[in-house]
Amino acid sequence: MKWNFLVFSLVFIQVLSAQQITVMDEEDQQPIANVAVYNTARSKTVLTNSNGRCDLSSFDGKERITFKRLGYTPWRTTKNRILRHSNVVYLTMKAEELEGVILSVSKWEQQKKDIPNKIVALDARDISFTHPQTSADLLQNSGKVFVQKSQLGGGSPTIRGFATNRLLLSVDGVRMNNAIFRGGNLQNVISIDPFTVKKTEVIFGPGSVIYGSDAIGGVMNFYTNDAVLAHGNDLAVSGNAAYRFASVNTENTLHFDLNLGKKKWASLTSASYTDFGNLWMGGHGPDSYLRKNYVTRSNGEDVLVSNKNPREQRPTGYRQFNLMQKVQYRPNARWNYKLGIHYSETSDYARYDRLIRPNKEGSGLRSAEWYYGPQKWFMGNLQLEKKGKNVFYDAFKVTTAYQHFEESRNDRGFQDRIRFTTEEVVDAFSLNLDFENKKIGDLRLYYGAEYIFNKIRSDGSQRNIETDQLADAPSRYPDGSSWQSAAGYINGEYKARPNFTLLTGLRYNHVWIDAVFDTSFYPFPFDNANLDNGALTGSVGLSWFPKENLQLTLNGSTGFRAPNIDDTGKIFDSEPGGVVVPNPDLEPEYAYNLELGVYKNFNDKLTLRGATYYTYLVDALVRRDYRFDGASQIEYNGELSDVQAIQNAAMAFVYGFEFGLEAFLFEQWSLVSNLTLTEGMEEEEDGIESPARHVPPTFGDFHVIWTEQGWKFDLFLNYNGEISYDDLAASERKKTYIYATDKRGRPYSPSWYTLNFRSQFAISNAVKASVSLENITDQRYRSYSSGITAPGRNLVLGLGWRF
Structure with a gap:
């Protein structure tokens, strides 16, 4: 009997732990706390903890579950589907929330609503959806930047009637324009891999106060993905x-x-x-x-x-x-x-x-x-x-x-x-x-x-x-x-x-x-x-x-x-x-x-x-x-x-x-x-x-x-x-x-x-x-x-x- 009880206890604990799931941000892979998880009738509700984790044992396998948190797009699925896919749920931040913080104007985080400049922000979700062949196409797909091409391996952005060396390119806060950027059409932007870009911010109009020479028509800032730290000691x-x-x-x-x-x-x-x-x-x-x-x-x-x-x-x-x-x-x-x-x-x-x-x-x-x-x-x-x-x-x-x-x-x-x-x-x-x-x-x-x-x-x-x-x-x-x-x-x-x-x-x-x-x-x-x-x-x-x-x-x-x-x-x-x-x-x-x-x-x-x-x-x-x-x-x-x-x-x-x-x-x-x-x-x-x-x-x-x-x-x-x-x-x-x-x-x-x-x-x-x-x-x-x-x-x- 003791052995049966021990086996039963181990199985029970395993079943309970198997129903522990983690809710994470789709873009930065960070856990999301205080996500409301509830069924259609709202008769069952749980919240994720500070590590983005919660227990779904109170939900039936086939009933519809909603994951909802302010600033994120709600996600509906079933418990069985979650358990079949590594016990992880990814939520996507709403576009208006992603545009709320701007880095380009001062090189530090600022609220977009406080900035008088016109800023266009493109995030990793936009890039993933539009599937650009190059970073020049990434800009063109925004519908707000005009791009000229002299060859397939090219793409020269134009902002407000200025182009080439009258625009400034920046990658992770580092100026890409060099001393031989020409007045003719440029293709240097294709060197930036769109698969690595987590966010692009385009400043319309002069940005010389922060970025110096060349930033006459605008500034294009490409921020690439960072290495992500773990939340515990395990790898x-x-x-x-x-x-x-x-x-x-x-x-x-x-x-x-x-x-x-x-x-x-x-x-x-x-x-x-x-x-x-x-x-x-x-x-x-x-x-x-x-x-x-x-x-x-x-x-x-x-x-x-x-x-x-x-x-x-x-x-x-x-x-x-x-x-x-x-x-x-x-x-x-x-x-x-x-x-x-x-x-x-x-x-x-x-x-x-x-x-x-x-x-x-x-x-x-x-x-x-x-x-x-x-x-x-x-x-x-x-x-x-x-x-x-x-x-x-x-x-x-x-x-x-x-x-x-x-x-x-x-x-x-x-x-x-x-x-x-x-x-x-x-x-x-x-x-x-x-x-x-x-x-x-x-x-x-x-x-x-x-x-x-x-x-x-x-x-x-x-x-x-x-x-x-x-x-x-x-x-x-x-x-x-x-x-x-x-x-x-x-x-x-x-x-x-x-x-x-x-x-x-x-x-x-x-x-x-x-x-x-x-x-x-x-x-x-x-x-x-x-x-x-x-x-x-x-x-x-x-x-x-x-x-x-x-x-x-x-x-x-x-x-x-x-x-x-x-x-x-x-x-x-x-x-x-x-x-x-x-x-x-x-x-x-x-x-x-x-x-x-x-x-x-x-x-x-x-x-x-x-x-x-x-x-x-x-x-x-x-x-x-x-x-x-x-x-x-x-x-x-x-x-x-x-x-x-x-x-x-x-x-x-x-x-x-x-x-x-x-x-x-x-x-x-x-x-x-x-x-x-x-x-x-x-x-x-x-x-x-x-x-x-x-x-x-x-x-x-x-x-x-x-x-x-x-x-x-x-x-x-x-x-x-x-x-x-x-x-x-x-x-x-x-x-x-x-x-x-x-x-x-x-x-x-x-x-x-x-x-x-x-x-x-x-x-x-x-x-x-x-x-x-x-x-x-x-x-x-x-x-x-x-x-x-x-x-x-x-x-x-x-x-x-x-x-």
Whole structure:
């Protein structure tokens, strides 16, 4: 009897323990306390404890159970289903709660309602649902950022009519912009693995007070996943595996991450690999976009051949590998140490817009080859954070980082035996000190300092592809040049009343450039460029709630961009028959911005957001005709070319309107829509105005969304307006080969729309699947200024497993 009783007791205890379950946050994997767990009749109710645990023994196996907590989407399931899936329930935080805290404006947590700037926050759930191929697509899927592409391995964001080196990229609080970020379209954002991004915050308008040079049009902050600590002394193991397929370019992507956590330390390892094939365009649109022929090499000769499938854009495919390693050590509640290592590398990938460029006669193609070599990015980032009151701060962060960039360009003309190559390497060091102080009554201060050093190595060569003979050629930049920046800033948040907050800030930045020019290939009329520039920028804004459901914001700010090595020292083939030469006599450009925003909530059923802004840019750094040692033309790569240079030669203004709508029709149904209208002009010193190059067309989206118990469906429309010939920038009018032709035979960018469908459903708490069909009507279109035609009808399949 004693043995029977003992066995019975052990079985009983095991059954009871088997019904102990844990409720966790789906995004950060942390337990959630005080979750109400009840049945349909509410006759049985339990609450989770501080470790997110509760006992379901009082519930029947098949009865419906609801998990509910303020700020999270309710989850309904059965006890049997939970017990079959590791006794864990994941709850998803509501979108409005996720957007409640913003990090980007001061580098410390602030309530979004207190911030006068327009901020767009995208979280890991948004990314998981939209399944972007790259981080450029991640931004584009928001419906609020315009993205240009010259090739499949690209994506150049535009915010409020500013792009490339007038926008700032940041990863985990570290500036990604380097000294060779150019005014032409950039693709550095694709180095960021979207599978590792837990949140992206986009600041619209100047952010120079906190981020310094380049933050004129906006700031894009990517915050990647951190290693997660365990709650007990035992080792906690968790991770994710994912697969994605896209039919339009036969994409195959694999992702894996593994988290090992103990109470004081944790490690997160993440890896992603993607193989993209050639991109196919849609079936309905301008015939001029078709890839009717391409160049191949046969029997030692370049041959122009007909493309059997003109909708296939040959060559556009490439491969990419991303690796991330995070380590966190928290010895106590006051100190925290974080180490982050990122590495990204692509294969060679073609610059498609250069490969479709016709020759002078118009009978063939100008280039036989034009491709980027592997784009490599490495970042090592060490951050120390201390919390606790001090005479001068309540918390501080020390962030130090080293980044290594590699890129190259390879160009060979049709029937030319010489391939020209330029290779660039940038080593970037940065140190940031950021302090938070909340001691002065209702005034909260943030202040800090920053130092950045960039060293550039640049090499040029030319190779005979028949004899393999290698010879020197001009480098793209002055080899051994450097760029430095030192700055200090202070930012204040004053809560005058519970419904009225004032934010203001000031920053002084100093920038140095040191470049020595090689006169072996070109007789430069100068030996070096030594720029020494300072800039003072500021901002002031207010957030006011005259009523609980109405918010008004007003913000005035200045921004600047100091010339970098790309501005002062670059020599490159900019367009057919044109070459850009160095200009050592440059000064910073300044932006002055005014913005008004309004937010209205109608009984939590309808929310409307709107913003209008005006930005004025003075001493704008623009590409204009120039004389090199007295000559208006020089020979470059065997071609007589018009000389141009970057100059402080223009003023510019951009203004626009941004609208957003969210409507919650029923418990499961909602509507979401965004609309952006932008206008902009450049004004020369002689008063002549012309359309600004990076001002996008009117664009927006409209979504009908249905969600229920782990299922989500989204039927949506994306649309872009037309840019007529008269509204095209002068530099864009010359690119006739990437645009459609109007009735008068002139290039223009037509309007377009796509109809799309996305879905995601939870097979279990651990497994999610997604099915999407993009561009359902198979439209053939090009986004404004893009050299590659957008994807046609595209089936996207995704599968994710959490363990």
